Every structure is written in structure tokens, then in C-alpha cells.
Amino acid sequence: MNIAFYGSSLLSSYWNGAATYYRGLIADLARRGHQVTFYEPDAFDRQLHKDMEAPDWARVVVYPATEEGLRAVVAQAAAADVVVKASGVGVYDDELLDGVMTAARDDAIRIFWDVDAPATLAEIARTPEHPLRRRLPSLDLVLTYGGGPPVVERYTAFGAERCVPVYNALDASTHHPVDPDPRFSADLAFLGNRLPDREERVRRFFLEPAAQRPDRSFLLGGNGWVPNHVPANVNAIGHVYTREHNAFNVTPLAVLNIARDSMAETGYSPATRVFEAVGAGACLITDAWEGIEMFLIPDLEVLVARDGRDVADHLDALTPQIARSIGQAARMRVLAEHTYERRGAQVDALLHQTAAMKRERNAA
Structure with missing residues (x-):
């Protein structure tokens, strides 16, 4: 599937604890045949502190953290089979969520991927008109990188059709024993x-x-x-x-x-x-x-x-x-x-299951 993934940063772990998580999952999804384009804003000096160049397993689009840059990447969601908006992008989060989900095709899978579910849930509980809270019933999946049953129950109570934890894991190709320093x-x-x-x-x-x-x-x-x-x-x-x-x-x-x-x-x-x-x-x-x-x-x-x-x-x-x-x-x-190979298999299965469910629903 062609996946448009809007997150904080794939290229930099600077003030970005989700970098390892994104890298492990997206690399495995690429090995399973998915084509991922990762959209990240040029913000918080992350591009000045990159710790990797664009990999061969994902296309990376770094866009200006401006309204014009936002409009340009939002429009590209229309070409994707799967549209993912992650939490904690840091700039124009609400506008990005509304923009990409509106631009997504009717048959596209819409996903909100929460890398800080407790904080997100606390925020939407305080704000009844929060953009994510309004959007939840129209999303196909909410994925979280932690939280277990308490998070699943709360997201479901707020109107999410389906919430599934996809936990952090190990990418043994990047994190492994080395000589002491x-x-x-x-x-x-x-x-x-x-x-x-x-x-x-x-x-x-x-x-x-x-x-x-x-x-x-x-x-x-x-x-x-x-x-x-x-x-x-x-x-x-x-x-x-x-x-x-x-x-x-x-x-x-x-x-x-x-x-x-x-x-x-x-x-x-x-x-x-x-x-x-x-x-x-x-x-x-x-x-x-x-x-x-x-x-x-x-x-x-x-x-x-x-x-x-x-x-x-x-x-x-x-x-x-x-x-x-x-x-x-x-x-x-x-x-x-607990490897990203296992987590990638989980996400791959979820994508195929969700696509089949959407096809059946549209045919009914």
C-alpha cells in the first residue's frame, strides 16, 4: 500500500523520542512491500541535528513549518491508500489532522497514530470541541505505542471505532551489543x-x-x-x-x-x-x-x-x-x-483487515 505518514521526524531524534519507533516500524513495513512517504516539518532545529540521512526504505519530505508548507503536504494525502497522522508533530497539529483526513480519498484508510496517548486523552477530555475528538468516529483506526487496556477503553469511549496498541520494540539491526566506550x-x-x-x-x-x-x-x-x-x-x-x-x-x-x-x-x-x-x-x-x-x-x-x-x-x-x-x-x-518485525507484522495485518472491511462496507 502507498502510505502517507505525517509525523515529527524520521531523520532526527533531537527532542524526538519517537524516532526509533518510527524507524523500526516503517523499515519493516517497507520490507513487506508497502511504500511509505514520511512528511516531517523543518522545526525545533531537528534538521540541524539529523542522525540519519533519508533511507532507501522510505521517501522523506521535509517541509517548511509554515502555512504554505502545510498546504503543500496536505494536498499529497489524496494520492495515498493509507493516511497516517501521528501525534506530537509539534507545528500545526490540529490543522494537519483536519487537512490530511479531509484530503484523503473515500477508500483510503485513515489512521491517527498516538505516540503519547495519556497526554492526548487528557487534552481531548478537557476540550469537547478538540479536532481529534470530532474526528475520531470517522477514523478507521487509532494506533498507540502504549497504554494497554486503559487507553483502548478511553479511546473507544470517545468514539474511536477501533483502537489497537502497537508497542515499542527492538530493531536488532540498529540496537545491539558493542564494545564499551x-x-x-x-x-x-x-x-x-x-x-x-x-x-x-x-x-x-x-x-x-x-x-x-x-x-x-x-x-x-x-x-x-x-x-x-x-x-x-x-x-x-x-x-x-x-x-x-x-x-x-x-x-x-x-x-x-x-x-x-x-x-x-x-x-x-x-x-x-x-x-x-x-x-x-x-x-x-x-x-x-x-x-x-x-x-x-x-x-x-x-x-x-x-x-x-x-x-x-x-x-x-x-x-x-x-x-x-x-x-x-x-x-x-x-x-x-518484542522486535519491530513482530510489530510490523501486526500493523500489516491490521492494514489488510481494515482494507477488506472498508471494501465490504462500500459494497453493501
Whole structure:
């Protein structure tokens, strides 16, 4: 199928946590014969911080973040068999949703793909006239990259015909074990941008344990963190490019995952960094959230922390041998059950099922 995909960015992971997710899924859909054109705005300096060039498995259209640029890419939706509007594009989101869904052919599959469902659902709950809320009954599919039953139930209650989680996963061709890199040496590392709905949890799960263990070394990657506002044993290194994620994950004794507030409250929302880290063979410590057992077995494949004290206790108990054992078990589990090949097969089946349903409906 010819898929027009309107998202934040395929080419840049700069302030764009969905990049890995988009890349893994779209690359697999291309291997299954779909032709994907990804439309991304030239915004937020992402094009200045690209970490990949346009791939051979997708056509990428970078458009000016202006009304004129918007009109040009909206018109191209009319040529697609599948029109996807993702959440969090960042510029003209509402206009883009209305524009591409209006331009789509009657027989085209219309999809809203939510990469931050808890935040989106909270927004449309506050705004009865929200463009997405008005559009939901006319969409063929809502896909989310997390959220599980709570998100499916809420989207259905708002009028979505069908909502299906398509979880994050591992692309083993890009995230895999590599040699350690001394730049990323630490006892515990965390990678994530500084965001309002994550900052307090980072303080509790990462910065407080660091302050409690001054003899340990901690590594903090991501945009927005101020080095002189963290404990002295925390090395804040700023943005870490995707090409460096493997070394970042494989070098420390352990890697920490911290969900944003809304994701932790909703549950069933493993971040991309979960699969990136274990794909590299890292020993992962994660904050506690409902549904973790769907993806990794606590104490065997992942260490779960209810608070900062648990993080510090896990770190005290870890030896290199135990860390390797946990990391290897997690990697084997993810390779067996949580790859983008599996997620791509899921989306491919959904597209063909939905196309058949539309044909039957139109023929009736």
C-alpha cells in the first residue's frame, strides 16, 4: 500500500523520542512491500541535528513549518491508500489532522497514530470541541505505542471505532551489543530529555540515589539538564545521538528507565529506551508501572524500583556478573517476542483487515 505518514521526524531524534519507533516500524513495513512517504516539518532545529540521512526504505519530505508548507503536504494525502497522522508533530497539529483526513480519498484508510496517548486523552477530555475528538468516529483506526487496556477503553469511549496498541520494540539491526566506550563509564546511567512531566520522577529515581551514594558514578544523558544543578557525582553530557545509544547502554553497570508521569500512571507503556537498552545487553532498572510483566520478568530480566531507595539498593546488590546475567536474559526475551518485525507484522495485518472491511462496507 502507498502510505502517507505525517509525523515529527524520521531523520532526527533531537527532542524526538519517537524516532526509533518510527524507524523500526516503517523499515519493516517497507520490507513487506508497502511504500511509505514520511512528511516531517523543518522545526525545533531537528534538521540541524539529523542522525540519519533519508533511507532507501522510505521517501522523506521535509517541509517548511509554515502555512504554505502545510498546504503543500496536505494536498499529497489524496494520492495515498493509507493516511497516517501521528501525534506530537509539534507545528500545526490540529490543522494537519483536519487537512490530511479531509484530503484523503473515500477508500483510503485513515489512521491517527498516538505516540503519547495519556497526554492526548487528557487534552481531548478537557476540550469537547478538540479536532481529534470530532474526528475520531470517522477514523478507521487509532494506533498507540502504549497504554494497554486503559487507553483502548478511553479511546473507544470517545468514539474511536477501533483502537489497537502497537508497542515499542527492538530493531536488532540498529540496537545491539558493542564494545564499551570509556566516555559512558558509570555505575548507573539514565538517558532522557528534561521534560516537566518527568523531572520530578528523575529527581526521585536518579538524582536522589546519586546524592545518597557519593562513592558511585552516575551518567545523565539528554537535552535540558544543567550540569551544576545535579550532584557532583553525576556527569550530565547533554544530547546523545542515536548512533551512540548502544555504547551508552552497554558501558555502565546498569541503565535506568524512568517513565513520564502520565505513562507511569497509565501503565503498559514501555519506552523506546527499554528495548534499546536491553537490545544492547544492558542490565535495566525501571521504575514500577503496571504491565511490565508483559514485556520483561521482574528480577530475572529487569529490576523494578518503587522509589529511589529501591534504585540505590539494586545498585548496591549488583555485581558485573549479575548485571550481565540480567542483561542477557532480557535481550533473549526481547529478541524472541518484542522486535519491530513482530510489530510490523501486526500493523500489516491490521492494514489488510481494515482494507477488506472498508471494501465490504462500500459494497453493501
